[in-house]
Amino acid sequence: MDEKKLIDSAKKGDERAFAALFQENYPFLVKYLIKITMNSHIAEEIAQGTMAKCVEKIHLYNGNAKFSSWLISIATNLYIDQLRKQKHEQNWQKDESARRKLQWQLESRKEEWTDALTALGKLAPAARVSIVLKHYYGYSYDEIGRFLNISPGxxxxxxxxxxxxxxxxxAADGGSEKISSRRPAGK
Amino acid sequence: MADQKKFPPDDQQENEKELLSTISEISEGLNKLEKIVPDQSPQLDWFEYMIYSQKQQYRKRLVKELAVFLFIALFIVGGMLFTILEMPKLFLMLQGAVIVFIVLYGSIRIKKQVNM
Structure with missing residues (x-):
């Protein structure tokens, strides 16, 4: 069944269609969340929260944007709400240990953690979200503004x-040179 | 002010080049990060159970909110009926007080808007 049919069935209360829709989009959603949160545990948690919200709000989805974009906008807002609720001081320590865990997970797969990821991880979440949406997913400033309820400017x-x-x-880490010298031959 | 923001063309090109290389380094890092997440989703049953329990929770919340709304509405209507039947003077006084409050509040707001 194609996505539009699944969405129509889900709107009519078909749980199987809803489940199929989620199953299709789940890896995409978690991959997006891991990039903006830099924390695999929080990414999973928000992915499940996003689906819960989606069950409640599916009647509001009008089909203008892709379903995955709609999920991204819900997930981003949930992440921002969660950040507002947490205390700043505790956040920093938790973020740091989550990043180290992520680095370890990546390195255990024989992949290298780059300086760009460290720098991205140190950025304020609002800036990180905007960069990921703009330069990784290719959304326009207008679309990102709509997701985050802020102006495109x-x-x-x-x-x-x-x-x-x-x-x-x-530049402070000697980033570019280091990364290119560390790249495995042939890439 | 506008002049201060202008860079010589060479500097501007260099800046753009560096920003593009930063973007490509970020994308490269993010591509690697994606590999942590498995491409497989959990089983369909897991999602179905999650949706089912979410709907149940949502229904429970709705029923609770409706019950609270009905309780408050009954309390207000009950109070009004009681004052009409048992203490009509108090009812009229309350009605009068509400009208005076609305008129005063409305006129204060209009005055504020005019002063602005």
Whole structure:
């Protein structure tokens, strides 16, 4: 069954169709969340929260945007709400240990943790979300603004300043040279 | 001010080049990060159970909210009926007080808007 039919059935209360829709989009959602949260545990938690929210709000989905984009907008807002609720001090320590865990997970798969990931992890979450949505997923400033309920100008400024911060961080670490010298031969 | 923001063309090109290389380094890192997440989803049954329990929770919450709403509505209507039947003077006083409050509040707000 194609996505549109699944969505129509899900709106009519068909749980099997809903489940199929989620099953199809789950890896995409978790992959997105791991990039913006840099924490595998929180990514899983928010992915499940997103699906729960989606069950409640499916009647509001009008089909203008792709279903995966709709999931991304719900997930992003849940993540931002969660950040607001948490205390700043505790956040920093938790983020740091979660990043180390992620690094270990990546390295155990024989993949290298790059300086760009460290720099991205140190960025403010709002800037990280904007950069990932703009430069990894290719959303426009207008679309990101709609996801985050902010103006496209604010998104543009977050992306620009975020990139400058990452660039500075990479330059301080001798980033570009280090990364290119560490790349395995043949890539 | 506008002049301060202008860079010589060479610097601007260099800046853009560096930003593009930063973007490509970020994308490369994120591509690696994706590999942590398995491409397989949990079983369909797991999702179905999750949806079922979510719907149950949602229904419970709705029933609870409806019960609270009905209780408050009954309390207000009950109070009104009691004052009409048992203490009509108090009922009229309350009605009068509410009208005076609305008129005063409305006029204060209009004054504020005019002053602005």
């Amino acid at each position: 604010t998104v543009k400024s977050r992306v620009h300043h975020g990139l400058l911060t990452v660039r500075k961080e990479l």
